[in-house]
Amino acid sequence: MKKYCFLAVCGLLGMLPSLGWTGAKAQKTKTDLEELKQQIELFETVLNQSLTQGFGGPFDTLGKGRGAYLPGYGVVFTFEVSLSPWQNLGPFSAPSTPKSEELQREQENRRREKAKVVAQQVLTNFAQILRQLSPGESVAVIVQTVAAHPGKVERSTIVVSAEKSLIDQRQNNSIDQAEFVRKLTTTEY
Numbered sequence: 001m002k003k004y005c006f007l008a009v010c011g012l013l014g015m016l017p018s019l020g021w022t023g024a025k026a027q028k029t030k031t032d033l034e035e036l037k038q039q040i041e042l043f044e045t046v047l048n049q050s051l052t053q054g055f056g057g058p059f060d061t062l063g064k065g066r067g068a069y070l071p072g073y074g075v076v077f078t079f080e081v082s083l084s085p086w087q088n089l090g091p092f093s094a095p096s097t098p099k100s101e102e103l104q105r106e107q108e109n110r111r112r113e114k115a116k117v118v119a120q121q122v123l124t125n126f127a128q129i130l131r132q133l134s135p136g137e138s139v140a141v142i143v144q145t146v147a148a149h150p151g152k153v154e155r156s157t158i159v160v161s162a163e164k165s166l167i168d169q170r171q172n173n174s175i176d177q178a179e180f181v182r183k184l185t186t187t188e189y
Helices: 002-019 023-029 033-055 098-129 164-171 177-183
Strands: 066-070 074-082 138-149 152-163 185-188
Touching (some): 098 138, 098 152, 098 177, 152 164, 164 177
Antiparallel strands (some): 066 074
16 A cells, blocks of 8 residues: 555656646746845835936935835835925925916926936836846836925826836847837826
8 A cells, every 4th residue: 555655656746847846947937035135226226326316406305216026016116206396395485476386386297207207217227137027027116206385285106117028128129218118107196
């Protein structure tokens, strides 16, 4: 009886390689989280340098960009940008006029677009850093915006993302930078 059980187990173990159940194969498909962590930190550094160059002021970005890996989705980075000019945030600011409110809205729209462009450029030029992503996973950059107005604070979100297959096409020069940007998924709310 023990001999038959042993033979049955050996037979099942012998079938595992043909079914794709090998230890080596399992190792190849498993994400190396330690290496991915280093890649995320490198991408964060690039993102934060881009934010500093793009916005520069001490109150323009509210904290540093941070990233996290979500198994099955990919990597998500987030940062927050102030759309309001810092000089207008105090209680001793000059009263607003229709013209100054219109100028502030225009400035907020320019800053919102600049934040979206920073997210697009960093994805376009540096997403290939994240080599540990599995096929089907994505990279997303989430831009949280805040604008202070008399009596209220307006918040909005911009999500710019790319699937690994798109990142691979860009890295292999199958598509150019302009095509990559056109194929990015952008959601604003």
